[in-house]
Amino acid sequence: MNLNSILKSLDSCGYFGHILSTEEGIVLHNSLLILQNENHFRQIFFWGKILGVEKDYYIAYGYSRDILYGKVYYYSRNCTDWGLLPKPTKNGLVLTPLCTSKFQGDPSLVIDVLIDKDEILIPGKRKQPELRKLKEEDRLASTVYQIMDEAGVVPRGALFRRPDGIVVENSSFEGLSTLEAREIKSFLHFRPPTRKQNSNLLTRDDFNYAMDFLDPLDIDLPEGCWIIQITPAEDMAIVKSIHWPGLLSYHFCKTPKHGFIYFGHGKKSLDAPFMLSPFCM
Amino acid sequence: MTPVINDKQTSSIRQNHTCFKMITDYDLQGEDDGAVQIPNSETEFINAKTYLQMASANTGDNLYDHLTEVLNKILAERPENVIDFFEEYSRKVKERRFKPMTDHLEDMYVPPGRFDLANKMLLLLKPLPPSEPSTVDPDDLELADMSKNNMLELLYYLEHCGIGLPRTEMFFVMLSIRKLIHTEPIAHIRFWGKIFGTLKDYLVVECELKEEEYIKRNESYQDQVEPPISVEENQAEDSRIRKALDAIAKQQQLYGEGKTGKYPRDLPTAPKIQYEEAPEAPAEPSGVGINKKVYYVCNGVGDPWIQLPDATPKQIRVARQIYKSFTGNLEEPICTYPEFPGKEREFLRAQIARISAGTQICPLGYYTFGAAEMGEGEEEEEPEEAAGGETKTSYKPNPKYDPPPLKDLLDGSVSFWVHTAAYILPQGRTNWWNPSPMPDVNDEEMDEELGEEEEQEEQEKPKAERMEPETGPPLLTPLSEDASVEAVPPWSVRCSSGIIDNFAMAVVRSNLWPGAYCFSTQGKIFQNIYLGYGLKYMEHNFSPLPLPPVQQEYPIGPEILEMTDPSGADEEKWRIDHLPKPKEVVLAGEEAEPEEAGEEEEEEEDED
Numbered sequence: 072m073n074l075n076s077i078l079k080s081l082d083s084c085g086y087f088g089h090i091l092s093t094e095e096g097i098v099l100h101n102s103l104l105i106l107q108n109e110n111h112f113r114q115i116f117f118w119g120k121i122l123g124v125e126k127d128y129y130i131a132y133g134y135s136r137d138i139l140y141g142k143v144y145y146y147s148r149n150c151t152d153w154g155l156l157p158k159p160t161k162n163g164l165v166l167t168p169l170c171t172s173k174f175q176g177d178p179s180l181v182i183d184v185l186i187d188k189d190e191i192l193i194p195g196k197r198k199q200p201e202l203r204k205l206k207e208e209d210r211l212a213s214t215v216y217q218i219m220d221e222a223g224v225v226p227r228g229a230l231f232r233r234p235d236g237i238v239v240e241n242s243s244f245e246g247l248s249t250l251e252a253r254e255i256k257s258f259l260h261f262r263p264p265t266r267k268q269n270s271n272l273l274t275r276d277d278f279n280y281a282m283d284f285l286d287p288l289d290i291d292l293p294e295g296c297w298i299i300q301i302t303p304a305e306d307m308a309i310v311k312s313i314h315w316p317g318l319l320s321y322h323f324c325k326t327p328k329h330g331f332i333y334f335g336h337g338k339k340s341l342d343a344p345f346m347l348s349p350f351c352m
Numbered sequence: 353m354t355p356v357i358n359d360k361q362t363s364s365i366r367q368n369h370t371c372f373k374m375i376t377d378y379d380l381q382g383e384d385d386g387a388v389q390i391p392n393s394e395t396e397f398i399n400a401k402t403y404l405q406m407a408s409a410n411t412g413d414n415l416y417d418h419l420t421e422v423l424n425k426i427l428a429e430r431p432e433n434v435i436d437f438f439e440e441y442s443r444k445v446k447e448r449r450f451k452p453m454t455d456h457l458e459d460m461y462v463p464p465g466r467f468d469l470a471n472k473m474l475l476l477l478k479p480l481p482p483s484e485p486s487t488v489d490p491d492d493l494e495l496a497d498m499s500k501n502n503m504l505e506l507l508y509y510l511e512h513c514g515i516g517l518p519r520t521e522m523f524f525v526m527l528s529i530r531k532l533i534h535t536e537p538i539a540h541i542r543f544w545g546k547i548f549g550t551l552k553d554y555l556v557v558e559c560e561l562k563e564e565e566y567i568k569r570n571e572s573y574q575d576q577v578e579p580p581i582s583v584e585e586n587q588a589e590d591s592r593i594r595k596a597l598d599a600i601a602k603q604q605q606l607y608g609e610g611k612t613g614k615y616p617r618d619l620p621t622a623p624k625i626q627y628e629e630a631p632e633a634p635a636e637p638s639g640v641g642i643n644k645k646v647y648y649v650c651n652g653v654g655d656p657w658i659q660l661p662d663a664t665p666k667q668i669r670v671a672r673q674i675y676k677s678f679t680g681n682l683e684e685p686i687c688t689y690p691e692f693p694g695k696e697r698e699f700l701r702a703q704i705a706r707i708s709a710g711t712q713i714c715p716l717g718y719y720t721f722g723a724a725e726m727g728e729g730e731e732e733e734e735p736e737e738a739a740g741g742e743t744k745t746s747y748k749p750n751p752k753y754d755p756p757p758l759k760d761l762l763d764g765s766v767s768f769w770v771h772t773a774a775y776i777l778p779q780g781r782t783n784w785w786n787p788s789p790m791p792d793v794n795d796e797e798m799d800e801e802l803g804e805e806e807e808q809e810e811q812e813k814p815k816a817e818r819m820e821p822e823t824g825p826p827l828l829t830p831l832s833e834d835a836s837v838e839a840v841p842p843w844s845v846r847c848s849s850g851i852i853d854n855f856a857m858a859v860v861r862s863n864l865w866p867g868a869y870c871f872s873t874q875g876k877i878f879q880n881i882y883l884g885y886g887l888k889y890m891e892h893n894f895s896p897l898p899l900p901p902v903q904q905e906y907p908i909g910p911e912i913l914e915m916t917d918p919s920g921a922d923e924e925k926w927r928i929d930h931l932p933k934p935k936e937v938v939l940a941g942e943e944a945e946p947e948e949a950g951e952e953e954e955e956e957e958d959e960d
Contacts, residue, residue: 081511085518088546088867088883092514094849124841124863149850171891173840173863233436242431243440249465281439298550303653304520305465313550313677316866316885336866342894346677346887347550348687 072117072330074103080332086302086309087319089334091117095129098150103131106145106153111135114240118144119318119333121211126176130156130215130333138230139238139263144215148176156208159216163209165193167217170210174337178208214337221339222312223261224288224320226252226329230259232281241282246325252308255297258320259285261331266290295347313343413449421445472654473520476527480534501529503543506879512848513859513871515883517546524653525555532557532648532657537565544647544708545867545882547700552651552680556704556882559646566639593622623905633785635664641774641782642668642705649700651680658682660701665780666693671702675894678886689896703886705776711868711882712773713831713860715761715875719772720750721828747772747827755875758847761858766843767832769860769870775824784821831860840864840891864889 076083077100080091091099099117107115112133121128126148134141144156166184169192186193186201231241251257256274264271264286272278274287288297288310298311301324310320317335322328340346404416422445426434434441503526510516525543533541540560547554561569636643648657674688676699684696692699760768774782825833834842842864848871849856855873862868867884906912918926 081516081518085516085521088515088517088548090511090514090516092848093512094851095514122844122861124844127846231437231440239436241437241440242433243437243444279443295550300551300553303469305469336889340893342675342890345675345688345894345896348676348679348684 072332074100074107074115074117076328076330077103077117083307083321083323083328083330084319084332084334086300086307086321087311087334089317091120095150099129099131102147102151102153106131107133110143112143114138116330117332118215119331119335121174121214121333121337122335123174123176128174128176128178128211130211137237138240139261144212146178146211148178154178156215157212159213160209162203163205163213164216166203166205167210167213168192168339170205171338174211175207178206178211180207181205182207182210211337217339218315218318218333218337220262222315222318224258224310224331225261225285226308226322227257227259227287228279228282229327229329230261230282230285232284241327244327246327246329247308247322249301249305249308249324252322252324253299253301255289255299256287258288258297258299258310258322259283260288262286293344293347296343313346314339314341316340413446418442418445421449469654473524476524476531476654480531497540498530498533501526501541501543503529506543506881509857509871509873509877509879510881512857513869514848515869515881517883521555521653525557528650528657529557536648536659537562539563543881544704545884547678547703547882547886548884549678549680554649554651554678554680554700557648557657558708559648560644561639561646566637569638590622597622620906626903627900631787633665633779633781633787635662636781636783638662642709642776642780644774645708647701647704649682660697660704663698663701663705664693665785667698667702668705668776668780669778671699671706673897675887675890675896689899700886706888707865707868707882707886709773709776709782711862711865711870712771712880713769713870714772714878714880715756715872716768716770716830717750717756718753718875718878719747719770719828721747758853758856758858758874761872761875762845762847764845765832766845766860767830769831769843770828771825771831772828774827777822777824779822782824784823786821840889 072080072083077091078096080096084090103115103117106112110133113135115131115133118130118132121130129147129150130144131147131153132142132144134143145153146156147153166186169184169186169190170182172182181204183202184205186197186203188197188200190197226244226247228247229241229244230238231244232238247257262285264284266286268284271286272280272283274289275283291297296313298309298313300309300311301307302309306324308322308324310322312318315333315335318331318333320329320331401416404419405414407414422438422442425445426441431437431441503522504519507516507519507522516522529541529543532538536559538559539562542558544556544558547556638646643662646662647660649660650657670690670692673690674686674692676686676688676692678696678700682695682697682700686692686694686696686699756768776782777784779785831843840863842862844861844863846859846861847856848859857871857873860870865882865884866889868880868882870878870880872878
């Protein structure tokens, strides 16, 4: 969600029930601009809010050159004092999916993560269950990384790859039409592409080298894990992932306005196969 | 255009030619060619332009016109960093050109997307039709109190708490509630919240119906509670199976399939189902317990409100064991194990009941038990009402309510907030139903459910005796009594403002039902709201109930056990053991036969 829409969060994420409160909005609107100025970011975005038991984390990111590869994340617990979110560590990325407890709201808290003897997520043989330490700050970084990796969404055409390889926002993006917005293919993963460029290009007949370099959403499993809703007024498309309840991507059709925001506990839901109807999809 | 330019070109060349002639006045061979080859900016320009204006064989377009158009567009729009997006601009201009000129559909008017919505909204915006003149005194008509249903005021508070629904939606809810209370027998109505589905969402309002309506609904209640016992039916079914089996046996005899045995054998009796379904607790009547409130749902702005049916204890119990997302279609079948009795309509109702029971709270002291309700010990004489501690089922606003200060409401122990909805027992009812006529209570099943109970589960005592009634915490128990499930504290408290204390609000958030909120302005105004997926938080991921063990078809005995055939030595031993006493040989003629056979065999063996 970019800086200008923070004050109007009711219009965009109201359909999801969670918005930025009046006070949060006003504080963020100003403190993020100052953060942008300090870091010489070209643009700054509010990423979302991870709900903790004691305190909540507010996350923001900015970029100065490349919007896809050059994102820098910041976090705060009171919307005003921002600290750099560390890069996800290898240990953190491995351990985070195993954490089942809630975020507490204290970044320096160190929690113990129990690794079962026959845990398959972590390679290596263990003779007995193993305890490993994880700092909540690292867990936060890994969670944000994972959410972005799996559930960040941009409408097709909103990002543009320049001939020198740098990805920028497409200033000539005019927005998807309502018809296009109903199609899952029109939304792309906001992450460095994982598939070969060719296979991403060839998913479309009207491919465009500068736009179709990202992975489309329809490669994800199980079918139906992405929810696309068009508002009754047919002016906005809402994309939600069943794997990350709390992440909401919105796009105002026929306008360049788009964005995403996360409000949640930072826990992936692995229950998608149970939640979807087995026969009635 | 092209031919004109060609003419110009040739004419200019000709002109040059004549000039040379005039000056030099002598004629060399090939002079014409030399004159053309001399570099000349004008000529070069014209050549290049001609090239650019060559029409494409495929599309008939030419680059010159295209570039003119692109540059024209760029100059008109003056975008920033245009060089980065030049290709994009060029493509767009081209795209526009390729639109067929003869688009017959263009003449058809396509209504804008919001057209349907606008139509629906306009219907609601009209003033209500004047009520037909009735003989009833207008004071007796008593419509539901709308004074507390100012949705825009509610939205104002919600916005401060960081939750909210789009303004149009809130306005729609307000308009349609106003309409609803005129058409339905509603005594009290409140906006409950929103449940998100995969295709559509549900807006939910919570109502209390008028007294007469509840009485009318419960007239047929007694019949439903005691369904006719179908023992006779079962017997009839048994005898039918028996007959069918006999018929098969007879057929086998007739058609010689029974040749393998000397004697026609009866087929074994059909196995009996030993599993007895536990007696099902009857549903609570409308207006009591989990069915105290009636819920109306609709899919969104402009859709009609649909009343949800009352929940049954079984639906509540099964809903605790499954994990299923809503689709937004009330008729959607719920394909899960254990089988859910009903469709999404019933599942939605069960989840709403569970959410309400778990998350409806108010500041301490706002409600009080009326003095009249305090001494209801007499009712315990009746066995069905003998659920201790459940006698207090009603409360009313406390006239001497003194709002607790904000500091107390924000206290981390949440002891200044109390539950206002009755706790649902593992049985699926709010007051315990004694299944005593049938002593086989499904104890194990209930014990299992204990693990997955609502947040007050520590209140549940393990079943020491079979008939120990299930009890839950009474109404208006402070939230601090809630047990935390799997180390998740059940509630989190936030202050809506860190800057202005005077107008700050306390926001209580349920961690067990993500999306359930209650806010209070310094204790004066409070409201519960739920905005979520309608699913309970799970510390560990969901794992479905395992299937029950396979039942034994027949009691284990020699008839159905597989054993090794007797060897020759065994048979010999048997024979010797069973050698008939000489006197009885004559009497037991039948037994003699196999023995003789045995002897013969042995003789044969000996011969071998």
